[in-house]
Amino acid sequence: xxxxxxxxxxxxxxxxxxxxxxxxxxxxxxxxxxxxxxxxxxxxxxxxxxxxxxxxxxxxxxxxxxxxxxxxxxxxxxxxxxxxxxxxxxxxxxxxxxxxxxxxxxxxxxxxxxxxxxxxxxxxxxxxxxxxxxxxxxxxxxxxxxxxxxxxxxxxxxxxxxxxxxxxxxxxxxxxxxxxxxxxxxxxxxxxxxxxx
Amino acid sequence: xxxxxxxxxxxxxxxxxxxxxxxxxxxxxxxxxxxxxxxxxxxxxxxxxxxxxxxxxxxxxxxxxxxxxxxxxxxxxxxxxxxxxxxxxxxxxxxxxxxxxxxxxxxxxxxxxxxxxxxxxxxxxxxxxxxxxxxxxxxxxxxxxxxxxxxxxxxxxxxxxxxxxxxxxxxxxxxxxxxxxxxxxxxxxxxxxxxxxxxxxxxxxxxxxxxxxxxxxxxxxxxxxxxxxxxxxxxxx
Numbered sequence: 001x002x003x004x005x006x007x008x009x010x011x012x013x014x015x016x017x018x019x020x021x022x023x024x025x026x027x028x029x030x031x032x033x034x035x036x037x038x039x040x041x042x043x044x045x046x047x048x049x050x051x052x053x054x055x056x057x058x059x060x061x062x063x064x065x066x067x068x069x070x071x072x073x074x075x076x077x078x079x080x081x082x083x084x085x086x087x088x089x090x091x092x093x094x095x096x097x098x099x100x101x102x103x104x105x106x107x108x109x110x111x112x113x114x115x116x117x118x119x120x121x122x123x124x125x126x127x128x129x130x131x132x133x134x135x136x137x138x139x140x141x142x143x144x145x146x147x148x149x150x151x152x153x154x155x156x157x158x159x160x161x162x163x164x165x166x167x168x169x170x171x172x173x174x175x176x177x178x179x180x181x182x183x184x185x186x187x188x189x190x191x192x193x194x195x196x197x
Numbered sequence: 198x199x200x201x202x203x204x205x206x207x208x209x210x211x212x213x214x215x216x217x218x219x220x221x222x223x224x225x226x227x228x229x230x231x232x233x234x235x236x237x238x239x240x241x242x243x244x245x246x247x248x249x250x251x252x253x254x255x256x257x258x259x260x261x262x263x264x265x266x267x268x269x270x271x272x273x274x275x276x277x278x279x280x281x282x283x284x285x286x287x288x289x290x291x292x293x294x295x296x297x298x299x300x301x302x303x304x305x306x307x308x309x310x311x312x313x314x315x316x317x318x319x320x321x322x323x324x325x326x327x328x329x330x331x332x333x334x335x336x337x338x339x340x341x342x343x344x345x346x347x348x349x350x351x352x353x354x355x356x357x358x359x360x361x362x363x364x365x366x367x368x369x370x371x372x373x374x375x376x377x378x379x380x381x382x383x384x385x386x387x388x389x390x391x392x393x394x395x396x397x398x399x400x401x402x403x404x405x406x407x408x409x410x411x412x413x414x415x416x417x418x419x420x421x422x423x424x425x426x427x428x429x430x431x432x433x434x
Contacts, residue, residue, distance in 0.1 A: 003240065005277075007281045007283075007286075010273065011273045031430050034298075036416065037414065038423070
């Protein structure tokens with residue numbers, strides 16, 4: 001085929017070094033969810049990390065709020081090609097939540113209220129790379145954006161940042177989660193454009 | 198899903214004041230499932246590229262795919278596809294993509310389709326696949342549009358009424374002689390014009406974010422199992 005598209009000159013031309021290949025900037029906050037938005041009462045909310053020995057580390061809302069809370073300013077990148085730069089969040093680092101967890105497994109599966117799942121290697125949750133976030137832009141996180149709390153893993157495509165997070169299960173293998181079973185890449189690095197497989 | 202393929206425009210048709218349908222011939226495409234989408238990549242002369250995803254309106258198993266694109270006023274790709282692209286032009290496509298918001302002819306349960314505006318595109322693919330397969334699964338469509346001239350695939354949807362049921366809600370302007378005033382879909386309209394939860398339909402909802410959020414919330418309130426309600430949202434909040 002011809003190397004270029006007749007009549008197309010391009011318009012947005014965002015060449016920001018913060019923008020991974022194939023992404024465009026948005027100042028909006030698109031919503032992408034596979035089904036209805038779950039509504040989770042804070043009274044009933046619980047987050048847990050479950051290991052291969054059957055050990056369960058769990059936090060209710062008050063226990064989560066009592067932990068060290070980070071202010072996080074970061075860029076986010078959706079597989080559908082929008083990126084937002086310099087977004088502000090508050091949340092608890094997964095390093096804090098994993099502090100007492102003993103496991104020999106290298107992989108995790110995040111489970112959400114509503115049934116969503118996504119797989120993440122344990123290394124990608126630790127060392128200051130991931131949070132359980134409950135505020136966006138100074139406000140409690142909207143349910144449609146994953147409130148009351150969602151995973152935030154900014155260095156991976158945003159489908160990995162599971163909304164309505166409920167638990168993280170340790171797994172021996174890197175088993176595919178929901179979108180990974182439906183055509184998305186098993187890992188999802190925006191800088192490598194790991195969108196589909 | 199594979200690599201980028203070259204698609205050639207074989208026809209275009211104005212569907213609404215802001216949108217048109219485009220038929221592409223893509224050698225090696227090999228068909229797609231109703232409800233899937235495709236990435237379309239445009240390349241400027243200096244090598245700059247812009248890629249967006251579009252729902253596919255066709256699902257006939259051939260190497261031809263039909264898209265229907267609504268022009269976003271601030272868009273970079275949709276104004277080109279609606280206003281500039283011409284028969285004979287080539288562009289690159291990759292797909293089919295998506296394995297969730299899909300309907301297959303072997304499904305026999307009742308299906309409730311709910312579309313807002315250009316959210317009709319993947320829904321049309323399902324209606325076409327249903328008709329082509331001679332499926333006897335109950336199919337009902339609730340379609341919300343601003344005005345009569347905003348209906349995509351109007352004459353085809355009109356002509357297919359024997360294979361599926363249809364309710365159209367006009368939010369701003371109704372056809373001459375229409376029995377109700379213009380207005381948005383409400384929870385009451387939804388309850389009255391969709392398959393009840395007791396019949397356990399599969400429900401597909403596609404449209405702008407606010408529309409899909411409201412509809413999906415009401416469906417759950419009306420007793421539908423959230424696991425049977427599949428959604429596609431577009432636009433921001």
